[in-house]
C-alpha cells in the first residue's frame with residue numbers, strides 16, 4: 001500500500017482535478033483498491049463538482065472527528081466512502097468526501113495524525129489499498145501536515161506561470177521544513193506541472209528546487225468535467241489530460257513503491273532509487289534526492 005499526498009498553492013492550480021484524475025486512472029492489479037481522501041482543510045469539492053451532488057446521504061470527513069473521539073475511527077471511515085468505479089466494475093475506486101465547511105477543520109486538529117496512521121495501517125487490509133490524499137493549498141503546512149509527513153510521496157501541483165511558481169515557493173519551503181523537522185528527507189517531494197504558461201517544467205523545477213514527477217497538459221474541457229461534472233463522453237479516457245493522467249498514475253505508483261523499498265532497506269542502501277534519480281536529473285538541475 002502506498003500513500004500519495006497532493007497539495008498546491010493559492011490560485012487553484014488544479015490539485016483536486018489532478019488527484020481525481022489519478023483516482024480514475026490508478027493501476028489496480030490483482031483486485032487492489034484505491035481511495036481518494038479529500039483532506040483539504042478548506043473543504044472538499046468532488047461531491048458538488050464532479051459528482052454534481054448526485055450522491056445521496058451525508059457522508060464525509062466531517063464524521064471522523066466524533067468517531068475518532070469515540071474510538072471508532074476506522075469503522076466510521078469505511079462507512080463514509082463513495083464508490084466512483086465504472087458501473088460494471090467492482091467497488092475499487094473510492095472517495096472520502098471532504099469537509100463541507102472550513103470551520104470543521106478546527107475540530108479535526110487531533111484527528112489528522114490518527115487519520116494518517118490509519119492510512120498507513122490500511123496496508124494490512126485485504127485486498128490491498130493505495131491512498132491518494134488531497135491536502136489542498138494549506139493542508140501540507142498546517143495541522144493536516146501529519147498526512148504529508150507520513151506519505152510515501154508528496155506532489156506539489158503547479159502551473160508553468162510566474163504567478164504559480166511565486167505562489168508555490170513559500171509552500172514548498174514550508175513543506176520541506178516540516179518534513180525535515182520530523183526527520184523525513186525531502187526527496188519524496190516532487191512536482192506535477194500543468195502545461196499552462198511560459199515556463200517549461202524544467203524551469204519550474206529549477207525555480208522550486210524539486211524534481212518533476214509528472215507533467216499534465218492544459219486541457220480545459222476535460223478538467224472542467226473533473227471539477228464541475230457533466231458527461232465527458234465515450235472518449236473521456238482518451239482525452240489528452242486523462243491519457244497523461246494514466247501515465248502519471250503509473251509513474252507515481254512505481255515511485256511510491258520504490259520509496260517504500262528504500263525506507264525499509266538497511267541504512268547504507270537508503271540512497272535515491274533509480275527512477276527517482278532519473279526523474280531528478282531530468283527535471284531539476286540539482287540533486288534533491290538525498
Ligand SMILES: Nc1ncnc2c1ncn2[C@@H]1O[C@H](COP(=O)(O)OP(=O)(O)OP(=O)(O)O)[C@@H](O)[C@H]1O
Nearest residue numbers: 008012013014015016017217218219220223224227
Ligand atoms: N490540467 C488542467 N488543464 C486545464 N484546466 C485545469 C487543469 N486542472 C485543473 N484545471 C482547472 O483549474 C481550476 C481549478 O481546479 P481545481 O479545483 O482542481 O484546483 P485546486 O488547486 O484544487 O483549487 P482549490 O485550492 O480551490 O481547491 C478548475 O477550473 C479546473 O477545471
Ligand SMILES: [Mg+2]
Nearest residue numbers: 015016045136
Ligand atoms: Mg481543490
